[in-house]
Amino acid sequence: MSQTLKAVRGTRDLLPPETALWNRIEATARAVFARYNFGEIRTPIFEDTSLFARSVGEETDIVSKEMYTWEDRARAQSEKAQSLTLRPENTAGVVRAYIEHKLGETGQLQKLYYIGPQFRRERPQKGRYRQFWQIGAEVIGPPSAGSESPLRDAEVLEMLATLLDELGITGWTLELNSVGSAADRARYNEVLRAALIPLAPKMCADCRRRAVTNPLRVLDCKIPEDQPVIELLPKIGDSLDEDSKKHFAAVIVALDAAGVPYTLNSRLVRGLDYYTRTTFEFAHGGLGAQNALLGGGRYDGLSEAIGGPKAPGIGFAMGLDRLVLTLQGADQVQKAAPPKVAYIAPLGENLNAAALVLARELRRAGLSVELGDGSFRLKKSFEAADKIARRIVILGEDELQSGILTVKDFATGIQTKVPRAELAAFLAR
Ligand code: HAM
Numbered sequence: 217m218s219q220t221l222k223a224v225r226g227t228r229d230l231l232p233p234e235t236a237l238w239n240r241i242e243a244t245a246r247a248v249f250a251r252y253n254f255g256e257i258r259t260p261i262f263e264d265t266s267l268f269a270r271s272v273g274e275e276t277d278i279v280s281k282e283m284y285t286w287e288d289r290a291r292a293q294s295e296k297a298q299s300l301t302l303r304p305e306n307t308a309g310v311v312r313a314y315i316e317h318k319l320g321e322t323g324q325l326q327k328l329y330y331i332g333p334q335f336r337r338e339r340p341q342k343g344r345y346r347q348f349w350q351i352g353a354e355v356i357g358p359p360s361a362g363s364e365s366p367l368r369d370a371e372v373l374e375m376l377a378t379l380l381d382e383l384g385i386t387g388w389t390l391e392l393n394s395v396g397s398a399a400d401r402a403r404y405n406e407v408l409r410a411a412l413i414p415l416a417p418k419m420c421a422d423c424r425r426r427a428v429t430n431p432l433r434v435l436d437c438k439i440p441e442d443q444p445v446i447e448l449l450p451k452i453g454d455s456l457d458e459d460s461k462k463h464f465a466a467v468i469v470a471l472d473a474a475g476v477p478y479t480l481n482s483r484l485v486r487g488l489d490y491y492t493r494t495t496f497e498f499a500h501g502g503l504g505a506q507n508a509l510l511g512g513g514r515y516d517g518l519s520e521a522i523g524g525p526k527a528p529g530i531g532f533a534m535g536l537d538r539l540v541l542t543l544q545g546a547d548q549v550q551k552a553a554p555p556k557v558a559y560i561a562p563l564g565e566n567l568n569a570a571a572l573v574l575a576r577e578l579r580r581a582g583l584s585v586e587l588g589d590g591s592f593r594l595k596k597s598f599e600a601a602d603k604i605a606r607r608i609v610i611l612g613e614d615e616l617q618s619g620i621l622t623v624k625d626f627a628t629g630i631q632t633k634v635p636r637a638e639l640a641a642f643l644a645r
Pocket residue numbers: 304305306307336338343344345346347348349350352353354488508509510511512513514530531532533534535536537538
């Protein structure tokens with residue numbers, strides 16, 4: 217017997233009625249983004265591998281362990297095979313597109329959002345998948361367009377608070393930090409490197425390597441035994457220069473004015489190398505171990521790191537799978553709303569074509585209609601309809617000739633004769 221095939225580990229099928237919740241979340245996000253004047257961008261699902269190495273960073277968990285990478289077939293023998301990667305996140309692709317389409321030359325701030333699948337080869341568990349979905353947005357542009365302003369940071373955070381509220385997600389928390397400018401980070405990396413010399417030998421293999429190659433990434437370590445050591449390390453806040461401190465203070469003033477609650481967390485450096493200055497995460501207690509609903513921050517040097525013009529930016533990505541889990545956990549999913557569907561039951565196979573015509577009429581009038589089958593006995597039609605529809609419309613020879621249809625409402629049990637011309641209006645009530 218051949219083996220039954222299943223969705224690959226870490227991937228899953230999304231089925232109705234759950235997909236209705238996914239659609240609702242996406243629609244709410246699109247509506248909020250429109251109010252903040254964001255437009256949608258769709259970038260390819262795979263990119264040249266070097267894009268992620270140069271943006272997210274070689275030493276990050278994402279690039280060093282979690283990417284789905286393969287060699288594409290070379291077109292000609294003389295050609296080198298291109299290394300391609302399924303996108304593990306979407307910021308790098310957006311910035312690549314910003315550079316490729318010279319969006320900076322418009323002189324305008326680009327406000328772009330995306331909704332789509334991302335791929336990371338992580339250990340699957342609740343809220344963590346190998347194919348997962350992100351809703352994200354980026355604000356990026358030349359400095360002359362105001363892209364460096366702390367007001368952009370505060371506006372993005374305020375928008376996120378609004379979006380979570382409108383989704384009906386309560387009890388979220390926002391953690392905020394500044395990782396400083398590129399120069400601040402370089403300085404902090406050296407401070408960490410020195411501090412790690414006596415400590416690293418007692419730490420895990422990843423930490424020992426990173427203590428030399430990219431000490432900041434030691435702070436991402438999840439190994440419980442290493443946490444007390446990490447607690448002792450110097451804090452990044454002490455390495456910030458005056459400009460970075462001023463920027464962060466201005467973000468906080470604007471957030472306070474807008475009444476967005478947050479807590480400061482000096483350990484929040486985020487697991488991607490492109491961040492500068494403001495970094496943040498929103499979490500939700502209902503999610504368990506994978507409690508980050510979304511994360512983001514500023515990336516003032518990213519465009520230049522991948523060969524583009526100076527284009528400071530800030531953005532975030534929310535885990536759509538986790539938004540769904542949170543709303544399901546809070547039991548806020550409307551229990552499958554009572555079906556508005558009407559079920560058409562043709563009484564005999566000779567009436568199937570006429571039933572299709574009637575269904576077409578009603579669907580064109582905007583109604584949701586389920587079409588039965590004339591081979592069903594009346595009892596079977598009623599049983600099928602009762603499971604999915606609010607009303608059943610009987611279409612027999614008499615009804616077809618007279619143009620008067622019999623409609624039964626399952627909730628009330630009332631049976632009504634309705635002229636065909638009034639049927640759509642009747643069912644819509
Ligand atoms: P990230 O923190 O790697 O940031 O991911 C953002 C969010 O995606 C996480 O907070 C989480 O909700 C969700 N997520 C990540 N990995 C998984 C997974 N394996 N399964 C389910 N959900 C997951 C970024 O991706 C940055 N590009 C965000 C950004 C945009 N920063 C600036 N602009």
